[in-house]
Amino acid sequence: MLPSDLKPEQFAGYPSQARKLAVTHLRTLQQLPLSFLPVFLREVIDYDFRFPAERTAIDHELFTLSSLTPAQLKDWFQAFLQLSLSPKLETFDWINQPAQFVEQLSAYLWTTHQLDAFREAAVTYGNRLQKGAPEQIAVRRLGIAIIGQGVASWNEPLFLNLRKHGTYFNQIKPENGVDLLLAAVEARAKAHPVPYGHWYIDGGHAGDHSSLLSCVSFQKMEPLRAALLKDIQTETAKPGMGPEELRSHMARLSSVDLGIDKTGDDVLERFQVKLLTEGSGTQIFSTTFVQWTTREVLRRAQPVSLFARFAPRQRQRPMNELLSGSGTNLELDPVGSLIDADMAAYYQWINQQRLPHSEQSSFLVWFEGHKHALAISPSLPRGTESSSPLDLGQLLSLATG
Structure with a gap:
């Protein structure tokens, strides 16, 4: 299954807050490439058990992605879209087992010599996302x-x-x-x-x-x-x-x-x-x-x-x-x-x-x-x-x- 086929009921196995978050931003998730989305869902699925700083980061990421136009989203994820994935990965239950999918994805990218390209795409994405991220703290660390x-x-x-x-x-x-x-x-x-x-x-x-x-x-x-x-x-x-x-x-x-x-x-x-x-x-x-x-x-x-x-x-x-x-x-x-x-x-x-x-x-x-x-x-x-x-x-x- 591809991200574009996502439906709200497919997040029924997620904890309550994670499920609500995914369904609320379903339209955005549907537009993300398979080479990226499960990596993000690995963070989302544990949303209920994450620290406030982590939740803030996830919220910021979803807010940022939701504010992009389809053309901007394509530009942001062009490098991820160029990665080729195996049919086995496409049929994996990456919605409910994103962590296991990421393990298999890493192995596949390594064997197909695409790991460097993935890493470069991830760094570029992270740098873009970091701009405008909330950084206020209550007191000097x-x-x-x-x-x-x-x-x-x-x-x-x-x-x-x-x-x-x-x-x-x-x-x-x-x-x-x-x-x-x-x-x-x-x-x-x-x-x-x-x-x-x-x-x-x-x-x-x-x-x-x-x-x-x-x-x-x-x-x-x-x-x-x-x-x-x-x-x-x-x-x-x-x-x-x-x-x-x-x-x-x-x-x-x-x-x-x-x-x-x-x-x-x-x-x-x-x-x-x-x-x-x-x-x-x-x-x-x-x-x-x-x-x-x-x-x-x-x-x-x-x-x-x-x-x-x-x-x-x-x-x-x-x-x-x-x-x-x-x-x-x-x-x-x-x-x-x-x-x-x-x-x-x-x-x-x-x-x-x-x-x-x-x-x-x-x-x-x-x-x-x-x-x-x-x-x-x-x-x-x-x-x-x-x-x-x-x-x-x-x-x-x-x-x-």
Whole structure:
């Protein structure tokens, strides 16, 4: 079936808000090429479970496309129209299974040497769409990364990738550092309440925090992680279950499939499942979990506050032991986790810089329990070092002032 044949009843399987959105804009969807539409429907079908920032982006995209004339639409999608698709793709149920269609589309474009053309078309389309996109935010963005939990001493230099971008502080007063930083984020959430706009991510047990913060922690998700690892073991034992088949299976899983009780927050619940089913290593290593979660939160929710605290991960063991989840006395690796988290903090800052108004944002990384920290802010010089004896609250005020 082609997009021009779309009818309202074909979206009956979509969640309520996604169905209403698709039917409302049916005329526009009918004019889009098959090489593009399922990619967009992959976003639309999960509309009910997406963060406000994602919904705003989808709304903007539909508003923009609906405002184009047929001639303009043809111009915008000419490069997509030139791509050839197989009859198998045309008969696929791309309306109800857009994600699976996109997987097959990617494979087909690669085997027919059209992937570069698709990528170029997508980049051009994205650049056009970005013009006029809403970019207002409630307050200047702030990112915080706390690394090195459990490391008694470390003599090697930290934050090397970030030093040229900010000020390195070598005499920070570490007392009550976590509490001071978390309290500051909670104050921001109270002063600028934004749904899913203020986050607390913890690689261990999350501390006491305000309900105004969206919180995800490695330990709290232990039942979900255990259920997923058990499901992976069951599936990999089946004949013919290879990596690609397992990936597709995991992409379809929900918390109900994994036997996890509903929490009342469908958006956050779906997000947590995606963290484990789409991330590599997030089910096993806490440092990987925090790194991937910060990436996804920044990419999807686009928060104005993000507080990420890394915790020691378990040491490497044979993969079959890691996947089995066996062993109650796991050996932790604080030093290895510090090295991981140091690089992850750099990635966190990079991902923050990809968001609108990044030139006005602030970022702080601190070696937990120690006197070393680094702050990046429009109000601080770059590539410098300071020996000012500040506590973490004072440093944060300096970075966000």
